[in-house]
Amino acid sequence: MNFAAFDLNLLRVFNALMRERSVTRAGEIIGLSQPAVSAALNRLRHLLDDQLFVRRGNDMVPTPRAEGLDEAVREALAQIETALAGDKRFDPGTTDRLFTLIGADFFSTLLMPSLSERLAVRAPHVKLRLVDIARGDFARLLQEDAVDVAMEPSFDMPDWISTETLFIAPLAIIIARSHPAIAKRPWRAGEFPLDLFCELPHAIRSVDGMPGVVDASLATAGRSRRVVLMLPHFQSVALAVAQGRLIAAVPIQFARAVASSLDLAIYDLPVPVKAHDIKLYWHKRHDRNPAHRWFREEILSATEVFRA
DSSP states (O other): OOGGGOOTHHHHHHHHHHHHSOHHHHHHHHTOOHHHHHHHHHHHHHHHTSOOEEEETTEEEEOHHHHHHHHHHHHHHHHHHHHHHTTSOOOTTTOOOEEEEEEOHHHHHHTHHHHHHHHHHHOTTOEEEEEEGGGSOHHHHHHTTSOSEEEEEOOOOOTTEEEEEEEEEOEEEEEETTOHHHHHSOOSTTOOOHHHHHHSEEEEEOSSSOOOHHHHHHHHTTOOOEEEEEESOHHHHHHHHHTSSOEEEEEHHHHHHHHHHHTEEEEOOSSOOOOEEEEEEEEGGGTTOHHHHHHHHHHHHHTGGGGO
């Protein structure tokens, strides 16, 4: 193969196909039509003498040859992008790209609507996509550039992942204002009796069906709660609580966001529970990338209200 004549745009197509596993979606994120992506793939197949991607149902599954090229291609494209950008000012007003985030549905409610409106003014051609954290190991997705940033509680991460704290999220109780416990047993504002907390049925958000930090804190105090409903999304937990029978412990920022529309009351937990540090994660290869750095700053600005 004559590398001197190799079209580097083919690597962009390859990278998009590795990320999206779809000719159509790959074309959307790099601004090419489906026929153009197919043509580029055929050129790559000819140049590399390998199928690279094989159709399986609706997905394009990479061959071992493609998987072997993946990391090197991603690293090379990132280095080229950073080198070409240099120190010149990034102009969000003219950029046209898709930014993909991964996080719990917590961020669908709290962040994405306001971030979308914020960027509509500052970067009208930018597109946003949030994928659910249940999609898989977000460290791997960051490594593969399948997502640009992840938003999750603090975890021990590999040294190739950069982090910055977005905000601290203490938990609070949500309960329907129509719940009989409020009418029959009034107590001081903000407080919630421990006996009642353990007695009432709980809904919890759990992706894997496992108990959380509240249960650990109760166990330390020699108590336990009655969990009767486990759901994968905070929004569904709040909707279940709004029906009037259940209570739940959710991040205070989320509780405040949904309390008014769902007619929920908010109370402090009756046991001390360590608050989560919610952090932003990204691959270190993007530390100096102007577009990526700008996007991270926009997320930090959009979440500033949750740090108050």
